[in-house]
Amino acid sequence: MSEEVTTNPGARKIIAAQSTDHSTKRWIRKIRKRLGFQVCLVLLGILVIAALFALLIAPYDPNAIDLKQKNEDPSSAHIWGTDYLGRDLFSRTLFGAQTSLLIAFVTVACAFAAGTAVGCVAAYYGGVVDEVLSRCVDLFLAFPGIIFSLALLGLIGAGILNMILALTVSQWATFARFMRGNALSIKNLEYIQSARTAGLPDRRIMMRHLMPNAIMPVLILATLDIGSVILATAGLSFLGLGIPPGIPEWGSMIGAGKEFLRTAPLNVIVPGLAITVVVLLFNFLGEGLRDILDVHDEQVIPG
């Protein structure tokens, strides 16, 4: 569609009309082709809505103890049965979803924001700035994430906010390193150079030119990371470090229920399945997004 060929003005109009919102339409078309991705989106949608409105949906108070009905099998009154203290497992799982998703979303958002900012600044300025920031990232990556969080939680104590803090600290460096790599590959492209040539300030170049072009793969990493943060949350709570008692959480449900594994396996199976299904759904979402956003198939995404 070159202006040389188009002699009548109408022809250009048609071409322009066809190509408007070209990319949005292409995405929709790509999503339509993937049934699995659609199912995944719908299920996650239901999950998020259910977690948000847990207070309205849950048939029982998740902490209401009823020792007369402990370790009951599923029935019309308790569709997923009750736990060792007679609490409704469905209600507890639902509220557990709230806790897990809240922690996962906030943690990933914080780690994503901090990581991309650090990675972007390191890549853009290079030199000493890059050296200092990158060594900092290396330092954080040198510890296994879960041990880092464990140590930190041991130090600052349990709680949802502390949990988010501990997980963010163990996650952000992955984002920073990945963002730095992406930004470095783009930094020397001509349009960043021309933005400099046009005399734009550094901050503007980073925010409007470097970030938007480097962020897509990091966004996909973030989606995949939601699953691992849910797992980490459950793991830490299982060890009794993360969430204080009183707040339903899948990991602590398993931790407390493991003693009844033989007599009342539902105590473990229900939250266990919840973790598995949700983590799988987020992983499918991340992989589906990767295909749809057309980041090269051969590209290896760490995490």
Next chain:
Amino acid sequence: MTLLEVQDLNVHFPTGEGTVHASRNISFRLQPGEVLGLVGETGSGKSVIGQAIIRLLPSSAQVSGHIYFSGQDLTGLSESSIHALRGCSISLIPQNPSGALNPVMMNGQQIAEIFETQGTQRKTAVETSWELLAAVGLVPAERIAREYPHQLSGGMRQRLTTSIAIARGSTKLIIADEPTKGLDYHARETTARLLREISTEKHAALLLITHDLYLAEHICDRIAVLYAGEIVEIGYAEQIFSKPIHPYTQALMKAIPKNGLVPLAGQSPSLMALPEGCAFMDRCERQTEKCHQEHPLMTQENIDGGVRCHHPYCA
């Protein structure tokens, strides 16, 4: 008053295998409103000169010499002072318009952001960007402003990068790096006309870096011919095209299709292993013993013209 004076500019790139002498002993002057063409083959060090002026060379480059812009020596300036000149007093039209545009930013926004960073209201900035698009012939401007660079043709992208470069309107020197690269005949002609218009209208000097002799002939006042990193001949465009003095310029003219399309045999020397004498001697029909021993110097007969040859064709 001279707008730009380049004195004895040398650019070297140290590499693992040796030093690449990209530009050597480059000296020229540019008056306000003048169009000077830097003409040469690929690898003759043309683009390096443009990038050295605006200081966009990679940090590995070793630069010596002086660059005076409006009487101020740019080589001594700090990075922030030179950054203040970029896009403001000195504009660069980038070599590859397709690569020089942000693929995820709308065309209009790429112009408008220049004003936004100067504190202009968003609405005014957008409207100014439409005017600028229309000024370079990108119409209907409002629609094109909402499209993305990949929806434009090569010629249109060229015009967009041009309008970005001149957006601030305060530019005194435009450096156009191969503006017609990869464009077809028609687009080349429109680009040539556009560049000439801009330089006349804004009374801005234009440093045109190109291997497109057609373009150079049509819009340049003066032309400097580069060979292996050196200026071998500099003079008025008509003189260069009608009566070239340097054997290389002669050969270049003979290679133009309308002059017979006679290619020049051989290759230019490697910029890592330049001969002691004249760089062109191996391909020159007039070479003598002197050419092998002595590096020819630029004649300084007058300030606007000169040749670097022991045996130039008589003017």
